[in-house]
Amino acid sequence: MSRPRPATIRDVAALAGVSVGTASKALNGRGSLRAETVARVRQAAGQLDFRANEAARSLHADRTYTVGMITTDTIGRFSIPLLIGAEDILGAGQVSVLLCDARDDPIRERHHLQVLLSRRVDGIIVTGRRAGTRAPIGAGLPVPVVYAFLASADPADCSIVPDEAAGIRIAAEHLRSTGRSRLVHVTGPEHHHSARVRAEALTGLVAAPLFGEWSEAWGRRAAGLLLARGGDFDGVICGNDQIARGVAETLREAGRDVPRDVAVTGFDNWDVIAEASRPPLTSVDMDLEGLGRSAAGLLLDAIAGNPAPGPHRHPTRLIIRDSSVL
């Protein structure tokens, strides 16, 4: 006798037309939601016969309601929003997060993995501060693993990463649609995954990229180089906000008005940099908190017996500020 697959919180969210986070909050009576939203989610849950933790509990009496989160390298700026998003979804499902920081040390990482397994966690999220691909954390592990922000080299593993290529192309399209036609690209080191992926995504849209480092100082030097070459450009797509800030400052000090003469875009939407820049920066936002929520949703689904193997891409969005539009 074949049973239909039990409904997951993702099914409920889809039917109610809300995010997984919202569905989770509504079902757990947490956070501040409109009564109408809560009602819609509960109706969807009823319709799908979704029984959340109760179902999971009865199916998996040995669950510990604990998941491990291993950061490959040191916890950093990119890990925080991700961690916040994941904790939001997991906490709503009464699941606690055990945090482990492997600091680029394979021995530490193996140690952490063993500790997590000995504590019988229900699943593991692997993350890190650098995007790109990493070796699987282990083979034949007894619990589901989701790779977030970075991807597992094994395409059968469940990974969710920001769609960096689409993100940088949205920035380029934005500049073209506002009348810029001579675009240049200033970005981080050529060996860095994100710099390479973004530069490749712009092939045909911009001249050869200028690779350097992820700093304001490089942005200032790069702008100086571009000006020295004759300065025939009206848009600079930068690999991150720090570079964009350095570029915008140097252009301003050289008498080029941003955005009138040259439009500038950043990447990361890091508020302290993007908003303090003069003018404030248009920037690509990777929605890392949303990515963390999705990663946690994928892990909870896998724990409940509904894995979604393979690579997943989380969409980015463009935040438009004064550096690109008059």
Added chain:
Amino acid sequence: MSRPRPATIRDVAALAGVSVGTASKALNGRGSLRAETVARVRQAAGQLDFRANEAARSLHADRTYTVGMITTDTIGRFSIPLLIGAEDILGAGQVSVLLCDARDDPIRERHHLQVLLSRRVDGIIVTGRRAGTRAPIGAGLPVPVVYAFLASADPADCSIVPDEAAGIRIAAEHLRSTGRSRLVHVTGPEHHHSARVRAEALTGLVAAPLFGEWSEAWGRRAAGLLLARGGDFDGVICGNDQIARGVAETLREAGRDVPRDVAVTGFDNWDVIAEASRPPLTSVDMDLEGLGRSAAGLLLDAIAGNPAPGPHRHPTRLIIRDSSVL
């Protein structure tokens, strides 16, 4: 029969003349230390009959080797180094960290506390992104609690906070010792604990402080105000690095050379801001990673039966860059 109190890792560290973190690494054979240091720590441990986890294990057979870390408000920039430091010491003692993010929501916080207690954690670290005082997280809790970065309102609780007053005075002394005599103070909102504590610490050393916000934009406006007043100042002590960067930029654009005409200092030693500033900023570093290590050490001691109640201050240090010395 009175027994001497068993030696703690702090006693071992003190005898060996190293930090608690180094002592922990040496005893657990982790990290990269000089052989001589490891030998010195092990000798001290032998001399004090220190038996680390074995001792604790036999005394507390019901330990779970798990501690909870509750952040009052959302995990932020100040929480990361603290978390890294705490995880360093706890991980070395085979203790796992359960992370909970209360997001300024008392209901979430109570929920997290109950979850942690039901999971039988050995102890709890309470932290947050804003310094200052908070109500105790609970009364009569069955496990030790250490407040880190922020302090409990109950002076009998164990709290460890950065010595902000001493930190800002070190910055003032540095400017005076390098010949500056007309100092001003530009800082964050008057209602903010850190702004108030630091301004009070400078009473008598500087003119009335300029309170505003923790942003570069405020730094720029404040410098404009100071220049409009006649500009009779040769040193600006700022409440954070963002303010300092705004001040330094505006002075430079107004033709005042930093540091020749006016020296500028920041606070936080936030590298992305301090190093990208022109010139790079001299800044007070609260050593939050060290504070996190100390908090974890205090908690492990308390779990082992050696509590250190009351408020503790963690020292700050001044990082000197080009904004204050010629």
